[in-house]
Amino acid sequence: MKFFFSVITGQLLAAVYRDYIDRLNLHGNERVMDFGSGGGTLARIVAERLLVGGGTLTCVDISERWMRLLQRRLKHFPNVRYYHLGHFSELSPSAQSQDIVLVHFVLHLIPPEERDDVMRHLAGQLIRNGRLCVREPTAQISLEEIDRHAMAAHLVQIEAAISRMPLMGETYEVVYCKPV
Numbered sequence: 001m002k003f004f005f006s007v008i009t010g011q012l013l014a015a016v017y018r019d020y021i022d023r024l025n026l027h028g029n030e031r032v033m034d035f036g037s038g039g040g041t042l043a044r045i046v047a048e049r050l051l052v053g054g055g056t057l058t059c060v061d062i063s064e065r066w067m068r069l070l071q072r073r074l075k076h077f078p079n080v081r082y083y084h085l086g087h088f089s090e091l092s093p094s095a096q097s098q099d100i101v102l103v104h105f106v107l108h109l110i111p112p113e114e115r116d117d118v119m120r121h122l123a124g125q126l127i128r129n130g131r132l133c134v135r136e137p138t139a140q141i142s143l144e145e146i147d148r149h150a151m152a153a154h155l156v157q158i159e160a161a162i163s164r165m166p167l168m169g170e171t172y173e174v175v176y177c178k179p180v
């Protein structure tokens, strides 16, 4: 039931997610990793944007169940790859293969003592000048804490805003850059 509710909620939120992706100004040719893709509401919108310019999307999630649903929902997108993670440390800390990493409503679910390490591994996925885009509910994790984890991963903040989202309340939207 909870699972079913999440899928319905995801559909309702798609318009809001679209606005968020608009604000990220994708060109369409980027290599994007979506860390914690869940049921794929955000991933689907990103995959559509990347189809036009030859970009690729790598969806990563720790949940087998979400991964299966995601693969079903995005099966028509040839530009999407899937990676079912057992643990974030499976992501090489020095892969440097992505232009953008998305962390959308995921960091607050990670145990606090692992968040620095997660950010470091995600920063490791980025090329120099690549962007890490985070959006989290401020009721669950403070913006100061998110900034602290990003600083520990040697990322530099380039944009930040507070926005309100239906059902989710206030959110912190922040973009960090990996310095050259």
Ligand SMILES: C[S@@+](CC[C@H](N)C(=O)[O-])C[C@H]1O[C@@H](n2cnc3c(N)ncnc32)[C@H](O)[C@@H]1O
Pocket: 035, 036, 037, 038, 039, 040, 041, 042, 060, 061, 062, 063, 066, 085, 087, 088, 103, 104, 105, 106, 109, 110
């Ligand atoms: C609230 S959902 C967000 C889904 C999607 N990003 C969105 O905004 O619609 C959080 C997702 O993060 C995944 N997740 C939680 N901890 C994770 C971890 N350590 N590594 C990868 N994925 C994780 C969960 O399985 C779940 O699919």
